[in-house]
Amino acid sequence: MPGTPGAAALDPRTKLVLLLLANLMLFLHAGAATQAIMTALFLLPLVAAGRRRMATRFAALYTVLAVAAMLDPESLGAPWLHVIPALAVGLGMMLPCLITGAYAVSTTTASAFVCAMRRMRVPESVVVPCVVVIRFFPTIAGDYRRIRETMALRGLVSGRFAALRHPMRMLEHVLVPLLMNAAFVAQDLSVAALTKGLGRSGVHTSRTTIRMRAVDWLFMLACAAPLALDTAGVIG
Incomplete structure (x- = not known):
């Protein structure tokens, strides 16, 4: 059940922006470094909201996928294993979307979501x-x-x-x-x-009272910055 929004929870509109950034990262094919940075940033709200077990599981899954993506089937003498790194890369690109979606669903009440939608x-x-x-x-x-x-x-x-x-x-x-x-x-x-x-x-x-705070604006900017730098070719 979604928890009651508290001081540690971001505004529902911020959560929608994070979900949008995660999907943009997927569609723009962001580089591995950008993916790692943004995934780490997306895990921070889960930890702040008290969803530490969920954050740990997502972090462990991303680590496993990152290691599997670096697998070289040719060096192992098993070319048929190329499907493993290919799958790992695909799942690793989709994982930020799952993280932001899980955070939004698990920390947003229906009343807070309705209030945010009406504000928009x-x-x-x-x-x-x-x-x-x-x-x-x-x-x-x-x-x-x-x-x-x-x-x-x-x-x-x-x-x-x-x-x-x-x-x-x-x-x-x-x-x-x-x-x-x-x-x-x-x-x-x-x-x-x-x-x-x-x-x-x-x-x-x-x-239900919702409002955009300074932490919401700062966190949105922090998450958008790596994607903007990746699009500009600064990081990859």
Whole structure:
């Protein structure tokens, strides 16, 4: 579930800018040095927001991908291993998008997001689907945990690597129920959003207060600087 915004959390609009910068880095094919710098910067808000375990996992994954990308199959006498560095490079380029997306979803409440969208004059026809998406994934994650707990109590599947040891059983007892429940969850969340008046026209008020602080502007500039320098050819 998304946490309540605190003093350490950036403004939702800043989080959207970080997500945009991560995608621009992917589409502009930024160099390895730029990727490393921006990935480290993107991990800082996770640590500041108390998501240290998530930040550690992302950092470890990026390190593994960076090492795998430097693998030389020819020197190992196994040319068929070229697929490993190619995959590592692709996943490493997408990882900043996952980091910024995970940070935005895990630290932004639906009310803060709605307030930010209205400050940006985004139409309600866009705000309502976005709110449904934000609430959809945490709800599905909660359903997944409950299904796993139920399966463990019944002795069907248990353990961290149960999906690898019992793939067909996981498909039957986890994936199929989740897919069947996803449509109902999306419908219920849409109805809940409309019931709260998100789709009504006119002036809306909010109990959630958001504002751009100096740290938001400074951090956006710090994250945009490496990409701008890479585009100018200064770093790569």
